[in-house]
Each structure stands twice: as structure tokens, then as C-alpha cells.
Amino acid sequence: MMTLSAYDREWLKRLLAYINETRGIDFSMYRHATVQRKLELRIEATKTGHYRHYLEHIKSRPEELDSLITALTIKVSTFFRNPLVFELLGAFVLPELAAEFGFLKVWSLGCAHGQEPYSVAMLALDLMKREKPVDIKILGTDVCDGAIGRSFEGTYPESELSDVKKKFLESFFERVAPGPDQRHAQEGMFRVSNEIKSIVRLECGDMLSRLKQSRAKEDRYNLILCRNVLIYMNRFLQSEVVRLISDILHENGYLVIGESEMLHEASREFFTQPFPGIKIFRKKSPLKKEGQGPS
Numbered sequence: 001m002m003t004l005s006a007y008d009r010e011w012l013k014r015l016l017a018y019i020n021e022t023r024g025i026d027f028s029m030y031r032h033a034t035v036q037r038k039l040e041l042r043i044e045a046t047k048t049g050h051y052r053h054y055l056e057h058i059k060s061r062p063e064e065l066d067s068l069i070t071a072l073t074i075k076v077s078t079f080f081r082n083p084l085v086f087e088l089l090g091a092f093v094l095p096e097l098a099a100e101f102g103f104l105k106v107w108s109l110g111c112a113h114g115q116e117p118y119s120v121a122m123l124a125l126d127l128m129k130r131e132k133p134v135d136i137k138i139l140g141t142d143v144c145d146g147a148i149g150r151s152f153e154g155t156y157p158e159s160e161l162s163d164v165k166k167k168f169l170e171s172f173f174e175r176v177a178p179g180p181d182q183r184h185a186q187e188g189m190f191r192v193s194n195e196i197k198s199i200v201r202l203e204c205g206d207m208l209s210r211l212k213q214s215r216a217k218e219d220r221y222n223l224i225l226c227r228n229v230l231i232y233m234n235r236f237l238q239s240e241v242v243r244l245i246s247d248i249l250h251e252n253g254y255l256v257i258g259e260s261e262m263l264h265e266a267s268r269e270f271f272t273q274p275f276p277g278i279k280i281f282r283k284k285s286p287l288k289k290e291g292q293g294p295s
């Protein structure tokens with residue numbers, strides 16, 4: 001990775017400001033080394049040579065800006081990623097939330113191609129077969145890069161469903177003919193069922209802006225997943241995102257982060273960690289002053 005001169009830094013700043021203005025994502029708050037490395041690869045691929053010329057290039061070519069956003073946001077995910085987390089969600093967290101709140105309102109921040117919100121939806125609908133049904137709403141949000149919107153239709157090649165239990169595959173997916181691009185023509189394609197789609201809404205957006213909007217509207221959730229996203233952000237942005245999440249979580253609601261991610265000291269005061277070593281956190285009730293009875 002090249003060392004930046006003051007001139008380079010100035011043009012890098014302008015380039016990131018342009019992305020923020022046009023696409024609403026502030027990559028200056030993402031890990032610097034990763035952003036710089038990905039940018040250098042796009043500069044090389046477009047033979048533009050420098051941030052300054054690359055900025056001119058993307059101004060007239062929105063499709064290159066899409067490619068850059070794709071490069072900067074790593075959309076790798078799988079259904080039921082880290083199976084133990086989903087076992088705990090299905091066995092303890094969702095039943096408890098359904099019983100306590102009488103509804104499930106879930107948000108998957110950085111939902112990639114929908115695998116995470118659809119996995120939660122399968123667990124929730126499975127639970128409803130055993131317990132008293134409650135209202136379920138699941139939202140998934142991810143940065144728009146031109147292709148993500150299309151992926152939200154919920155169609156996946158068979159090879160991407162290896163972590164989906166057979167009973168879920170049979171209950172919540174239907175087999176479809178391969179799409180026009182024939183990318184996966186050699187294998188079966190599966191689409192999530194309408195029952196799953198009826199409780200899941202996927203949208204394009206920047207999580208920071210969306211979290212702020214939700215806080216302003218007092219739109220609350222009882223389970224938020226923000227997994228394998230914080231890792232790309234700098235400490236300041238990580239704390240800001242966790243703070244906003246804690247603001248819009250109901251008391252006793254849950255936050256799930258990625259296996260290799262952590263909550264910083266300042267964020268930990270808002271949460272308990274009910275399953276030792278597992279990155280599932282529960283929002284604490286606000287501390288009552290000593291001697292203060294229930295209000």
C-alpha cells in the first residue's frame with residue numbers, strides 16, 4: 001500500500017466526500033487501510049493512476065462507482081452463519097422475546113443478500129408452529145451497489161443452502177428454474193417462500209442514516225443483528241453505531257454482533273452478555289436510583 005503525501009490525502013478526502021454526497025456512506029469512518037487498499041485496486045483496474053483522476057472518472061461513470069461500493073462493502077454471508085448463535089436465537093432468544101413482548105421486531109443491519117434476515121424468519125416461523133403466534137416483522141438493510149436490489153428477490157443456488165436444515169428447506173423454499181443469466185444453470189435454484197417474504201422486508205440504505213431516522217421516529221426493535229459489519233469500521237463509528245442500536249432497542253431487547261467483533265468498554269455498560277463467550281447481548285434496564293420504587 002502506498003504511503004500518502006499531503007496532496008494524496010487531500011484527493012482521497014475529496015473522493016470519499018464525493019461518495020458520501022452521492023451515495024450517503026461515509027467511508028472516511030471505515031478502517032483506513034482497507035479503504036485505501038480497495039481504492040488502489042480500482043484505480044489500477046481503471047488505469048486512472050491517482051485518486052484525483054479516479055474521482056473525475058467516477059463522476060462520469062456511475063457504474064464504476066457501483067463497482068467501487070461493491071469492492072468497499074464485502075457482501076459475504078451464509079444462511080445460519082455461526083450455527084450456535086442461531087441455535088441460541090431459536091431456542092432461547094426468540095421464544096423469550098415473543099413471550100415478553102407479544103411480537104418480534106427484528107432488524108438485520110448489513111444483511112448482505114438477505115441470508116441473515118431470512119434465517120431469522122425461518123426460526124421465527126418455526127417457533128410459531130409450537131407457540132402462540134405473535135406478529136413478526138423483520139427488516140434487512142444493506143448498502144445499494146447496483147446489484148444488491150436484484151439479489152433481494154430471495155433466490156439462491158443450491159450450493160448456498162448447505163447450512164439450511166432439511167426441514168427448513170422443505171418448509172420455506174421452493175425450487176425454481178435458473179434465471180436468465182444462467183449463472184447457476186448446472187445446479188438447482190431455490191426461492192424463499194411467500195410465507196417468509198411476507199414477514200421480511202429488505203431495503204437499500206446506509207445503516208448509520210437509517211438508525212438515526214429510526215431513533216428520530218422512535219421506531220423500536222427487540223432484536224437487532226449487526227454481524228460482521230463493525231469490523232470494517234473505525235472505533236469511533238463502531239461506538240456510534242452501537243450507541244444508536246442501544247437507543248432503538250427495547251429494554252431487554254437483544255443485540256447480536258459477529259463472532260470476531262467486540263463491544264468497547266463504553267458500549268458494554270448498556271448490555272449484559274447472557275451466554276458466556278457468545279456475542280449475543282441483552283439491553284439492560286436503566287438503573288433505578290436507590291430507594292426509588294417502581295414508577
Ligand SMILES: C[S@@+](CC[C@H](N)C(=O)[O-])C[C@H]1O[C@@H](n2cnc3c(N)ncnc32)[C@H](O)[C@@H]1O
Nearest residue numbers: 073074075077110112142143206207227228229
Ligand atoms: C460481511 S457482510 C455480513 C453479512 C451478514 N451480516 C453476516 O454476518 O453474514 C457485511 C455487510 O455489511 C454491509 N454494510 C457495510 N457498511 C454498511 C452500511 N454503512 N450500511 C449498510 N450496510 C453496510 C455490506 O454491504 C455487507 O453486505
